[in-house]
Each structure stands twice: as C-alpha cells, then as structure tokens.
Amino acid sequence: MAAKKGQKDMERVLTKYELSRLLAEKTGFYIHNMATVLDALDEIIVSNMSTATEDNPSEIRLSLGFVFGGRYSPEHEVRDPRTQEKVITPAKFIPYAKFSPAFRKKINKKKKISKKK
Numbered sequence: 001m002a003a004k005k006g007q008k009d010m011e012r013v014l015t016k017y018e019l020s021r022l023l024a025e026k027t028g029f030y031i032h033n034m035a036t037v038l039d040a041l042d043e044i045i046v047s048n049m050s051t052a053t054e055d056n057p058s059e060i061r062l063s064l065g066f067v068f069g070g071r072y073s074p075e076h077e078v079r080d081p082r083t084q085e086k087v088i089t090p091a092k093f094i095p096y097a098k099f100s101p102a103f104r105k106k107i108n109k110k111k112k113i114s115k116k117k
Contacts, residue, residue, distance in 0.1 A: 016035065016038055017031075017035070019034075019038060020032075020034040020035040020038060021034075023037070023038075044060075045060060045068055048060055049068070049070045049093065049095060050093065052070050052071055052072045052093055053072050054072050054074055057069060057070065057071040057072070058070050058071075064103055065099060065100030065101075065102050065103030065104075065106075066097070066098075066099055066100075066103060067097065067098040067099075067100075068095070068096075068097055069095070069096050069097070069098065070093050070094060070095040070096060071093075071094050071096075072091070072092075072093055072094075073089075073091065073092050073093070073094050074091050075088060075089065075090055075091045076088070076089060077089075
C-alpha cells in the first residue's frame, strides 16, 4: 500500500469495508448491517464531540479502554514561528484518543514482541 503525501507507509490499515466484514464474521450479522452501525457510530461521535465547550470537554468511553475525546480551544493570540508576528488563531475543536493501560496490555499479550539480537 502506497502512503499518501505526508503519511508514513503503514502495513495494515482497516477500511470501513474490511472492518464491516470482520464485525460481520465475529457477530454473524450481515456486512451491510455492520456498515450501517459504523455509519451511525461515526455520526454519534461527531455529534457528541461537537458539543465540547471551553468549560466542558467531550469524551466517549468504550468498554475496551479506548477513549475518544476532545476539547474546545477558543480564539487566541499566537506567534508565527517564522516571522514572530502576532496572529489570531480561530476557535477550534481539538480531538484526541487515549488508551487505558489494561487495553495496552491486551494488545501486547496478543502480539508477541520478539527481541532482535
């Protein structure tokens, strides 16, 4: 798989179709139903994240130990590193993802790390 400009080459990237297929295999539901679930999940995440305010960040916690979150950054003054000129940056939403230590342990147990000699 060739990497797009500005991206590192990744060995394995799951597309929506591949994820739908894997979910269908695990659950026994149809791929089309899983694609619909993924679309709905996307809508839920976007609508929930867009409710973040300066005082109240937004998070979605999955039982797996994976957290989607985001915080609101108000308009503020910053300095352009090239010209040292003061610039006003617009208000924006800054998304993030966090993994719990338990989730990281699960991943490391599944993938046996071999030490190179």
